[in-house]
Amino acid sequence: MLWxxxxxxxxxxDLAKSLFDAADGRLAVNHPTGLLxxxxxDVANWHGPLKQLVFRYRTxxxxxxxxxxxxxxxxxxxxxxxxxxxSGTEIGMPTKIDIRRGDDQWHLDANFGPVHCxxxxxxxxxxAGSELAFAVNGVEIRREQEAAGNGFRVFLAFAGKRVEVAxxxxxxxxEAIATARAGRAMTGEPAYSTRIVAMMADLLxx
Numbered sequence: 001m002l003w004x005x006x007x008x009x010x011x012x013x014d015l016a017k018s019l020f021d022a023a024d025g026r027l028a029v030n031h032p033t034g035l036l037x038x039x040x041x042d043v044a045n046w047h048g049p050l051k052q053l054v055f056r057y058r059t060x061x062x063x064x065x066x067x068x069x070x071x072x073x074x075x076x077x078x079x080x081x082x083x084x085x086x087s088g089t090e091i092g093m094p095t096k097i098d099i100r101r102g103d104d105q106w107h108l109d110a111n112f113g114p115v116h117c118x119x120x121x122x123x124x125x126x127x128a129g130s131e132l133a134f135a136v137n138g139v140e141i142r143r144e145q146e147a148a149g150n151g152f153r154v155f156l157a158f159a160g161k162r163v164e165v166a167x168x169x170x171x172x173x174x175e176a177i178a179t180a181r182a183g184r185a186m187t188g189e190p191a192y193s194t195r196i197v198a199m200m201a202d203l204l205x206x
Contacts, residue, residue, distance in 0.1 A: 009201040016197040020190035026180065029193045032168035033132075034078035039165040040141055040156055041086040048087020053080055054118045054135040061123035068106040069204060072121045077196045079134060080112060089115060094202050108203065 007015070040046065055076040063071050084091035092113030100107040105122040132143040141158040154167045 009198075009205050012201045012205075013194060013198050016194045017190070020194065025184075029189060030169070030172045030176070031074070031078040031082075031192075032172050033075040034082040035168035035171055036132075036143060036154075036156070036165070037079040037082040037134075038086060039168065040136070040158070041083065043156065043163045043165065044139075044158065046086070046136065048083070048089050050083050050087045050089040050115050051137050052116050052135070053083065054120075055079060056120045056131075056133045058122045058124065058127060058131040060125050060127045060130060062125045063123055064103055065101055066106065066204060068104070068121050068123050069108075070200070071123075072106075073119070073200050073203065074196055075132075076117075076119045076121075077199050078192075080115065080117060081192065081195065083136065084115070089113070091115060094199060097203060099203070110203070112199075 057072050057075060059072065061068070061071055081091055083089070090113050092111075094110040094112055096109075096111045098109040104124060105120070107121070108117070108119040110117055129145070134141050139158060141156055144155040144157055144162070145152040146155070147153075151170060152167055153164060155162050155164050157163075
């Protein structure tokens with residue numbers, strides 16, 4: 001949606017809502033980084049409040065400029081919304097937006113309600129693998145991965161610890177499949193995903 005030329009912010013949000021309405025509870029969006037944030041809050045016994053979030057993500061993608069943000073902003077915003085929900089911190093729409101773009105990178109400083117955020121994205125097809133780290137109120141957390149069969153074992157490294165957590169990509173997909181097989185609707189998905197789309201529209205079209 002955001003890469004289509006000529007669409008207004010409201011048209012993008014309305015289109016996202018219409019997709020969920022048409023799916024009638026059967027549409028799921030994969031938000032693995034949100035699950036990673038939930039894992040951190042659980043294993044660190046973190047309850048907030050959330051005051052500052054730094055998110056750094058380097059991937060092997062081949063996008064340039066603004067398209068890097070289109071690709072990677074959902075990861076950062078799902079982490080922000082999850083940590084906000086975990087801590088009872090009200091996440092607002094972005095204000096005081098400062099964006100710095102490069103050919104292979106995209107950086108943001110902005111406030112989302114009471115939370116100051118810095119997102120640092122870059123893409124390089126020559127990277128051996130993706131690198132993801134974030135900092136919550138100054139505490140640095142690194143996602144580390146180890147190959148295991150056809151997938152990965154995932155660890156969070158912080159405060160001198162290294163804790164294994166469920167692979168968030170697999171867990172997100174399995175949860176969606178289990179919900180569909182049980183005949184249940186993806187009840188929280190429309191509001192959550194549409195809010196991410198609205199935030200992205202504010203950042204990229206503002």
